[in-house]
Amino acid sequence: MDALQTKVEPIQKTVGERIVLEKISGSEILLRSLIEEGVETIFGYPGGAIMPVYDALYHYADRLTHILVRHEQGAVHAAQGFARVSGKVGVALATSGPGATNLVTGLGDALIDSTPIVCITGQVFAHLLGTDAFQETDVVNTTIPVTKWNVQVTEAKDIASAVAKAFYIARTGRPGPVLVDITKNAQNEIIEASPYKKCEGIRTYRPKPLLQNSQVEDAARLINTATKPYILAGQGIILSGATDELIAFSEKTGIPVACTLLGLGGFPTNHPNYVGFLGMHGNYGPNVLTNDCDVLIGIGMRFDDRVTGNVNKYAKQAKVIHVDIDKAEINKIIQTQVAVHADAKEALNALIAKCNSNQHREWINRFRALNEIENEKIIQKEFNPSGPLVMAEVIHLLSEFTKGEAVIVTDVGQHQMTTSRYYQYKNPRTSITSGGAGTMGFALPAAMGAAYGAPSRQVVAVIGDGGYQMTIQELGTIMQYKIPVKILVLNNNFLGMVRQWQELFHGKRYSFTEMDNPDFVKIAEAYAIKANKVTRREDLAAAIEEMLDFKGPYFLEAVVGKEDNVFPMVPAGASVSDILLEAPQKI
Amino acid sequence: MKQDFTIELSADNNFSVLNRIVNILNRRRVRIKKLMGFEDENDFRRGGVILLVHTTADLAEKCKLQLEKLIEVDEVKVHDGGTFYLELSERIVDVD
Numbered sequence: 001m002d003a004l005q006t007k008v009e010p011i012q013k014t015v016g017e018r019i020v021l022e023k024i025s026g027s028e029i030l031l032r033s034l035i036e037e038g039v040e041t042i043f044g045y046p047g048g049a050i051m052p053v054y055d056a057l058y059h060y061a062d063r064l065t066h067i068l069v070r071h072e073q074g075a076v077h078a079a080q081g082f083a084r085v086s087g088k089v090g091v092a093l094a095t096s097g098p099g100a101t102n103l104v105t106g107l108g109d110a111l112i113d114s115t116p117i118v119c120i121t122g123q124v125f126a127h128l129l130g131t132d133a134f135q136e137t138d139v140v141n142t143t144i145p146v147t148k149w150n151v152q153v154t155e156a157k158d159i160a161s162a163v164a165k166a167f168y169i170a171r172t173g174r175p176g177p178v179l180v181d182i183t184k185n186a187q188n189e190i191i192e193a194s195p196y197k198k199c200e201g202i203r204t205y206r207p208k209p210l211l212q213n214s215q216v217e218d219a220a221r222l223i224n225t226a227t228k229p230y231i232l233a234g235q236g237i238i239l240s241g242a243t244d245e246l247i248a249f250s251e252k253t254g255i256p257v258a259c260t261l262l263g264l265g266g267f268p269t270n271h272p273n274y275v276g277f278l279g280m281h282g283n284y285g286p287n288v289l290t291n292d293c294d295v296l297i298g299i300g301m302r303f304d305d306r307v308t309g310n311v312n313k314y315a316k317q318a319k320v321i322h323v324d325i326d327k328a329e330i331n332k333i334i335q336t337q338v339a340v341h342a343d344a345k346e347a348l349n350a351l352i353a354k355c356n357s358n359q360h361r362e363w364i365n366r367f368r369a370l371n372e373i374e375n376e377k378i379i380q381k382e383f384n385p386s387g388p389l390v391m392a393e394v395i396h397l398l399s400e401f402t403k404g405e406a407v408i409v410t411d412v413g414q415h416q417m418t419t420s421r422y423y424q425y426k427n428p429r430t431s432i433t434s435g436g437a438g439t440m441g442f443a444l445p446a447a448m449g450a451a452y453g454a455p456s457r458q459v460v461a462v463i464g465d466g467g468y469q470m471t472i473q474e475l476g477t478i479m480q481y482k483i484p485v486k487i488l489v490l491n492n493n494f495l496g497m498v499r500q501w502q503e504l505f506h507g508k509r510y511s512f513t514e515m516d517n518p519d520f521v522k523i524a525e526a527y528a529i530k531a532n533k534v535t536r537r538e539d540l541a542a543a544i545e546e547m548l549d550f551k552g553p554y555f556l557e558a559v560v561g562k563e564d565n566v567f568p569m570v571p572a573g574a575s576v577s578d579i580l581l582e583a584p585q586k587i
Numbered sequence: 588m589k590q591d592f593t594i595e596l597s598a599d600n601n602f603s604v605l606n607r608i609v610n611i612l613n614r615r616r617v618r619i620k621k622l623m624g625f626e627d628e629n630d631f632r633r634g635g636v637i638l639l640v641h642t643t644a645d646l647a648e649k650c651k652l653q654l655e656k657l658i659e660v661d662e663v664k665v666h667d668g669g670t671f672y673l674e675l676s677e678r679i680v681d682v683d
Contacts (some may be wrong), residue, residue, distance in 0.1 A: 144607050145614065149658045169658060204599055204661045328652035448673065 021192035026156030027056035029193060030182065031064060033163035036196040039091050041065045041082065041452045043075040043445075047095025048135055049356035050122030052187035067452070067481060070473040072099050074445035076106025077471070079117045079313060081449030083110075084432045085407055085457075087241075089170050090449060096124055096129060097135030100181070101142060101210030105439055107177045108146035112436030113262060114235060117174035118166045126154040126183040137183050156189035160196055166513030168199035173207025174326045175239060209325065211342040211350060213583065218338045219297075223253060226295035226319075228363050231257045232278060232307070235435075236300015236324060236344040237266035238428040245348035246299070247271065253351055254359040256322060256367055258286035260301050261420055264431040269404065269424045272404045275367035280306045280570045281417035285370035287570060290315050290407040291577040292366075299323040300344040303333040304436065313575035377581045378567050380424075388561040391418040391490050397544050398460065398488065399423045406458040407432060407450050411443035411467035414496035417566045419462045429454075447485045458486070458548065465491040465517050475527040478553045486547050487524070487555045492562050493517055500565045504583055505572075525557035527551045531555040590641050591620070592647045592665050593672040600626055604618035608636055608660075611653050615630040617642045620669075623676050633661075635677075639672040 014020070024032075028052060034042070039571050042064055046054045057066055069075045071092040079090030083283040094100055100121040110117050123329070124447060125132040129344035140152045149169045153162045165177040223229055236244050246267055256275040257267045267274055274312075276283030278290075287309075290296065296318040301307070303322075308314045311333060322329070323344055331340040340347050395418055404424035409432040410416040416433055425431050432450055434442040447461035468489050478485060495513040502510050524531035529548060534543040547556045567581045605624055612619055612665040614681050640647070647665050654663045666672075 125629050140603055141606055144603060145610055150603075202658065205658045326656070328649070330652075332649060332652075 006514065007500060015185055015347055016315045019028060021194065023050065023190050024193045025056060025187065026159050026182070026189045026191070027052040027187040029156060029159045029191075030163065030187070031056055031060045032193070033160045033196055034091065035063055037167045039064065039086065039162065041067065042091045043067045043078040043082070043449060044071055044091050044093030045069055045072050045095070045099060047099045047122065049096035049124055049184050050093065050099070050187075052184060053093065053120070053122065053182075053185070067477060069445065070476045072102035073105055073441065074448075074471055074474045074477065076103045076117065076119060076266045077439075077442050078104060078109070078449030078452075079119070080110050080115045080442075081432055081446030082453035083115050083117050083449075084446070084453075085450040086117075086453035087429065088453070089167055090453075091117070092117065092119045092184040094119065096133065096139065097137045099135075100139040101137055103179070104143060107143055107179065107439075109434050109439045109442065111146050111148060113434065114175050114239060115177065116170040117161075117177045118170050119177065119179045120133070121179060121181045122187065123152065123181045123183045125185045125500070127185070129183070133137060143179050144388060146177070147179050149405040150179040150181065152183070153182040153186050154183045156191045158188045159186060160194070161199075161229045163198040164197060167203065167204070170203065185186075196523045200501075208343060209327070209341045211346050212340075213350070215338065215342070216347065216350040216354055219323075219340055220351060222295050222319055222338060223255070223297070223351070224356045224358075227360075227386055228254045228293045229295040229297060229360065230244035230289065230293035231254070232260065232296065232298045232301055233257050233263045233266050234299065234301020235262035235266070236265060237474060240300065240325070240343050241428075242300070242345035242347040242348050243267065243428050245352065249348050249352050249355070252357050253316040253355050253361065254361070254364075255297070255363045256360065258282075260304070260307055261433065262418060262435040262543050263301060266429045266529050267423040268426050270426065274366065274384050275364065276371060277420055278307050279361045280309070281421065281566050283371055283421070283567065284374035284568050284581065285367035287568070287576040287579045288370055288399075289367055291317065291575065293318050295321065297317050297321045297323070297332075299348070300325070302329045305333075308333060308572045309574055309576040313577075338561045348467035349539065374581065387559055389535070389540060390564050391415055393423050393537075393562050394488070394490060394540065394544070394558050395422040395462070396426060398462075399543055401462070401544055401548055406430065406456055406460050409433070409443045409450055409459065409461045411463045413464045413467060413562075414492075414500065414566050415462055415464045415490040417497075440467035443467060444471045445474045445477075447487070448483050451485050460486045460488055461485070462488045462490065464496060465489055465493060466495045468520075469517075472523070475524060475529060479527040479529060480551055484552050486550075487553070488547065489516065489520060489555070489557045490560050491520070491557050492560050493562065494562055497566070499563070503563070504567070520555070520557045529553045529555050531557075533559065535559045589641055589643055590667070592642065592667060592668040593636070593669060593675070594638040594640060594647070594651070594654070595606070595664040595666065595671070595675065596637070596654060597633070597635040597661045598657070599661070600632055601659050604657070604659045605636060606639045607657050608654060611650060612638070612640065612659075615646060616652055617646060617650060620658050621672060623679060625679050639674055
């Protein structure tokens with residue numbers, strides 16, 4: 001993971017008075033284009049239709065680090081983890097047919113979570129398109145619903161411009177995944193190479209809206225007269241690099257801030273105006289008081305159903321200001337009084353200038369009072385339990401030992417919600433999770449990518465026993481490249497979140513959610529990864545410390561209570577203000 | 588209440604752009620009653636689509652915003668009713 005040189009050698013020679021363009025293959029054009037876009041690391045898996053690119057890659061090993069994953073899904077999630085932690089575009093490479101379709105889950109995940117990645121797939125020869133050739137899948141049409149943009153290239157001359165456009169689209173505006181499908185003949189074709197031209201604009205694509213002063217003034221007017229204003233901060237804060245602006249805005253106006261799942265880290269949890277985590281398993285105060293505020297300011301978030309609960313009972317008393325770079329998100333779920341169609345950072349800077357200095361101490365104290373109820377009824381019990389280990393105490397210790405500064409990559413389920421509740425994130429780009437798609441199997445490969453995207457930071461993957469086994473083969477990648485991720489599996493031998501719902505809403509009928517698991521320690525050791533298992537509370541702190549102190553990859557299994565639940569919880573179809581602090585008496 | 592709307596859309600005439608447009612409407616379960624795609628007579632790289640759809644005004648507006656997000660799409664207009672569809676489609680057929 002050393003810094004690699006990124007210079008591409010000159011592609012033109014002077015012969016006498018003539019300038020002669022160098023002749024290279026489409027594959028080499030692709031690799032040079034990637035280098036020109038600043039790519040240093042590619043996650044991929046070879047196969048028939050992408051072999052010319054891999055052949056060229058052999059000669060570019062000094063400039064492009066290729067990480068051989070164990071499944072294409074691992075490649076795309078690793079690219080996501082890389083992108084989320086670094087803010088750069090992640091790159092995945094795969095072959096045609098099943099190689100390409102194995103990317104689909106990650107593409108869908110990246111689309112809904114606004115993650116900039118470029119996936120490059122090989123395709124059969126152009127003359128075989130549509131003939132059901134070996135490993136031919138119509139990947140462009142397959143991935144239309146899960147990409148921001150995609151394109152098929154059938155001639156070498158179009159490769160560089162397609163790559164330039166792909167990177168431009170992936171990283172600008174609301175970021176997202178792009179797929180470039182390149183036929184094998186285009187990879188093989190030898191043509192004269194032209195200097196690479198970065199894409200600087202597309203006629204029909206306007207990624208960054210112009211901030212409208214009238215919208216800012218309308219928003220400021222509402223904010224300046226509000227008595228109970230409330231900010232919901234989403235991932236848009238992180239994507240636009242607006243954490244400092246959000247802090248400044250909150251401090252000037254005195255407005256409390258809660259974060260969505262993907263917004264975690266966008267506002268420091270130790271800030272006095274931070275009031276908690278939003279959503280189905282979020283904190284008590286932020287959920288309840290959504291239905292009490294008078295002005296609700298959603299910034300860079302999309303009023304996801306896990307945040308709103310029943311929309312018919314959501315913040316009906318409030319005037320809603322929605323700041324978002326994506327116009328299609330405004331009024332999609334919640335009717336807004338003032339739409340600010342803009343990049344979050346620009347909008348916040350304008351709002352800071354227009355809004356009055358204010359304090360809302362009594363209002364913030366109401367959040368504190370409700371959160372104190374949650375603290376007494378739930379948190380203190382979870383931090384000081386008896387009986388088997390509970391997820392919350394594990395995460396609490398992890399947060400303390402890492403001072404809330406590690407990159408935490410979570411999968412999906414109970415461990416994800418517990419981590420989001422109890423890890424005290426201090427910085428942006430430290431919470432990496434599959435939010436909108438809820439992709440089990442995301443965390444292990446995404447953590448690998450995060451380790452490459454942030455090589456100087458501690459990366460910890462927190463995973464449940466179910467999700468871990470969905471991409472467990474990536475232990476092979478971790479072994480081969482000695483990727484220094486820490487893998488913390490919270491094992492309850494259940495698909496825990498589904499079991500929780502079965503317990504609470506399906507009469508405790510545990511329909512196919514209990515798992516007989518293998519010996520995870522032996523599996524990790526078989527991959528030459530140092531491993532440990534902890535079952536007793538008195539051994540937990542030392543086990544976590546040993547994991548964090550170890551130089552290199554480390555696996556720790558924490559065996560937790562089988563039937564613990566995550567609370568609070570907004571039941572499906574309920575209002576956010578009806579959030580439960582414990583299981584209903586009558587099930 | 589559902590009614591007919593004419594969606595008039597101009598776009599770059601790339602492969603798969605029509606699929607993208609139809610996908611957005613399908614995903615929202617908007618009924619497409621008629622559809623006509625055409626290439627710009629002066630520039631084959633540009634073109635457009637007109638669609639007669641049956642949906643609510645709210646959903647028509649939401650689909651318009653999602654269609655405008657498509658990279659190749661230049662402009663989207665939504666007109667009440669189907670009269671405009673007939674006028675536009677006749678005009679396109681006359682040109683051909």
